[in-house]
Amino acid sequence: SAREDLRTDFVTLTNDILSRQQRSKEATGDLTILLSAISSACKWISNVVRKAELMKVIGVTGGTNVQNENVQKLDILSNEIMCNLLRDSGKTAILVSEEDDEAIFVEDSKRGHYCVCFDPLDGSSNIDCGVSIGTIFGIYRVKSEGAKPSIADVLRPGTEMVAAGYCMYGSSTVLVLTFQGSNEVNGYTLDPSIGEFVLTHRNMKLGPKKIYSINEGNAHTFDAAIKGYIDSVKFPPAGHTGKFTPYTARYVGSMVADVHRTILYGGVFLYPGAKLRILYECFPMALIVEAAGGKASTGRKRMLDVVPEKLHARSGIVLGTSAEVEAIEARYKELD
Numbered sequence: 001s002a003r004e005d006l007r008t009d010f011v012t013l014t015n016d017i018l019s020r021q022q023r024s025k026e027a028t029g030d031l032t033i034l035l036s037a038i039s040s041a042c043k044w045i046s047n048v049v050r051k052a053e054l055m056k057v058i059g060v061t062g063g064t065n066v067q068n069e070n071v072q073k074l075d076i077l078s079n080e081i082m083c084n085l086l087r088d089s090g091k092t093a094i095l096v097s098e099e100d101d102e103a104i105f106v107e108d109s110k111r112g113h114y115c116v117c118f119d120p121l122d123g124s125s126n127i128d129c130g131v132s133i134g135t136i137f138g139i140y141r142v143k144s145e146g147a148k149p150s151i152a153d154v155l156r157p158g159t160e161m162v163a164a165g166y167c168m169y170g171s172s173t174v175l176v177l178t179f180q181g182s183n184e185v186n187g188y189t190l191d192p193s194i195g196e197f198v199l200t201h202r203n204m205k206l207g208p209k210k211i212y213s214i215n216e217g218n219a220h221t222f223d224a225a226i227k228g229y230i231d232s233v234k235f236p237p238a239g240h241t242g243k244f245t246p247y248t249a250r251y252v253g254s255m256v257a258d259v260h261r262t263i264l265y266g267g268v269f270l271y272p273g274a275k276l277r278i279l280y281e282c283f284p285m286a287l288i289v290e291a292a293g294g295k296a297s298t299g300r301k302r303m304l305d306v307v308p309e310k311l312h313a314r315s316g317i318v319l320g321t322s323a324e325v326e327a328i329e330a331r332y333k334e335l336d
């Protein structure tokens with residue numbers, strides 16, 4: 001109704017993180033400033049993602065660009081946006097990006113207390129066809145205040161992250177955020193008309209739907225635990241009589257979209273083998289899913305307890321409702 005169009009009592013991300021800071025006695029405001037930089041970066045990336053297809057044709061200057069020349073690749077551009085805004089926030093010490101082999105150590109004059117691990121634009125196979133993609137980030141506070149920051153500040157278990165989130169560039173742009181120990185996940189939808197992330201999903205908890213999400217084209221590589229589990233959601237057990245309702249299959253191929261759906265609707269997302277990167281894909285999603293009441297596991301142990309051996313270390317992951325993740329873990333126990 002017209003009345004609803006005039007709503008002015010919404011909560012914004014800016015507001016939420018500022019009031020969170022005010023409630024905490026120890027807070028210095030550093031994390032608030034850092035999150036505000038991330039939020040700005042996501043708005044900017046959202047903007048370039050939405051313009052990308054047109055830019056390819058029309059070009060940056062407005063002239064025709066049939067050759068696709070001068071149009072920077074979206075993932076590279078997104079990485080520059082993240083790196084620049086994070087560095088300029090003055091609150092970061094180390095940046096670990098999927099796009100950069102080495103960690104970036106922020107120069108002394110701009111150095112702060114936080115380390116941010118991120119995938120600036122995840123879902124590379126979906127970038128050129130307009131399907132949902134996203135930014136994923138996990139935040140640590142440097143361990144040894146005073147001492148020179150080192151790789152050891154980020155090669156830590158996921159349980160030590162102070163906050164994590166993702167931003168999905170889908171039919172709308174939604175930023176989902178959680179803080180260590182908060183057991184609360186909130187989602188904010190970008191209202192492009194005012195340029196604000198508006199709270200639309202308060203205290204997200206995993207939904208009840210029976211959905212499994214996995215790239216089954218890789219089935220020949222699945223171990224017996226994964227194979228057995230996948231069969232169990234598709235076929236009735238031997239000797240079963242009566243009605244059997246199989247799970248629904250959904251797989252976008254963008255982790256952000258597949259995890260976002262898993263949280264909102266329910267079910268389980270699996271990427272066995274070791275493709276997904278621990279620091280900026282597995283860990284942030286694990287912290288969020290746990291805070292939303294679910295579980296995240298390698299199959300054999302809690303995802304957040306893993307200690308990455310190197311910056312771009314990879315892991316298999318299963319995440320979703322506790323029931324599904326426990327069922328998979330039970331199959332691994334049986335195997336071992």
Ligand code: AHM
Pocket residue numbers: 098119121122123124125215253254255256258271276
């Ligand atoms: P990327 O970092 O190259 O984009 O790869 C990560 C993506 C995830 O978003 C997604 O879950 C997975 O790779 C999909 O992989 P696949 O195409 O093998 O199913």
Ligand code: MG
Pocket residue numbers: 098119121122123281
């Ligand atoms: Mg990625």
